[in-house]
Amino acid sequence: MFMLEVSHLAHGFDRQPALWDIPHLYWQGRSLVHLRGDNGSGKTTLLRLLAGLETPRQGTIRWTLTGSMPAASPPCPGRVLYLHQQPYLFDTSVAGNLRYVARWHGWRGNMARDRVAAMLERCGLAAHAEQRARSLSGGERMRLALARAWLLSPRVLLLDEPTASLDRQAIADVSTLISSLHETGCAIALSAHQPSALTERCDEYWCLEQRCLQVSAFKQGVAV
Numbered sequence: 303m304f305m306l307e308v309s310h311l312a313h314g315f316d317r318q319p320a321l322w323d324i325p326h327l328y329w330q331g332r333s334l335v336h337l338r339g340d341n342g343s344g345k346t347t348l349l350r351l352l353a354g355l356e357t358p359r360q361g362t363i364r365w366t367l368t369g370s371m372p373a374a375s376p377p378c379p380g381r382v383l384y385l386h387q388q389p390y391l392f393d394t395s396v397a398g399n400l401r402y403v404a405r406w407h408g409w410r411g412n413m414a415r416d417r418v419a420a421m422l423e424r425c426g427l428a429a430h431a432e433q434r435a436r437s438l439s440g441g442e443r444m445r446l447a448l449a450r451a452w453l454l455s456p457r458v459l460l461l462d463e464p465t466a467s468l469d470r471q472a473i474a475d476v477s478t479l480i481s482s483l484h485e486t487g488c489a490i491a492l493s494a495h496q497p498s499a500l501t502e503r504c505d506e507y508w509c510l511e512q513r514c515l516q517v518s519a520f521k522q523g524v525a526v
């Protein structure tokens with residue numbers, strides 16, 4: 303179970319006026335959220351603030367993460383993870399990027415091998431296991447970054463334009479992976495300009511417009 307409470311949040315850069323003022327934002331459960339807004343409306347900034355990667359000029363952001371995780375999940379400082387649209391990958395092989403997380407978990411021998419192999423299969427990268435991660439295509443890079451995040455058992459994933467600049471097939475592949483991760487119980491907020499099958503599955507919309515955040519919730523396509 304997690305809960306996010308945002309109060310009187312405002313942020314801007316240098317001496318510019320605040321990008322927006324968000325008096326209150328409340329998020330809980332395991333919903334799939336679509337964050338939208340024009341270019342420059344502050345979507346990346348908001349996601350980075352929520353992830354704790356920037357300090358707000360004003361206001362508070364409070365996460366409450368409680369309850370037990372699956373037995374295989376160790377305590378993890380990265381329960382709220384942010385992924386940039388061009389995710390950072392370690393300069394090693396595809397499998398090496400996942401092995402890094404396995405080592406962090408303390409998995410050894412067969413357990414590490416099996417879990418890395420299963421994740422490579424799940425994200426459709428088994429055939430690329432020994433390829434340099436940084437030579438992957440855009441869609442493959444995003445799938446690897448999602449797989450690496452998945453191994454960290456996040457409670458909440460904040461995805462910054464995960465399908466930007468991808469072709470139709472890559473969007474479908476990345477969307478499938480995001481949906482699978484969401485089905486494990488991970489709450490996800492993703493920013494995206496273009497509507498897609500994935501954004502249509504979202505049950506909450508956050509829209510940055512005219513320096514405000516509008517929130518609407520949907521259930522099976524109907525506003526609630």
Ligand SMILES: Nc1ncnc2c1ncn2[C@@H]1O[C@H](COP(=O)(O)OP(=O)(O)OP(=O)(O)O)[C@@H](O)[C@H]1O
Binds near residue numbers: 316339346347
């Ligand atoms: N580190 C920074 N220093 C100064 N200004 C910044 C910084 N980061 C973002 N900005 C400015 O803040 C505004 C919002 O940027 P942000 O990247 O959050 O918008 P966005 O909605 O994600 O845009 P896009 O849809 O184009 O990715 C922009 O005007 C941008 O130039």
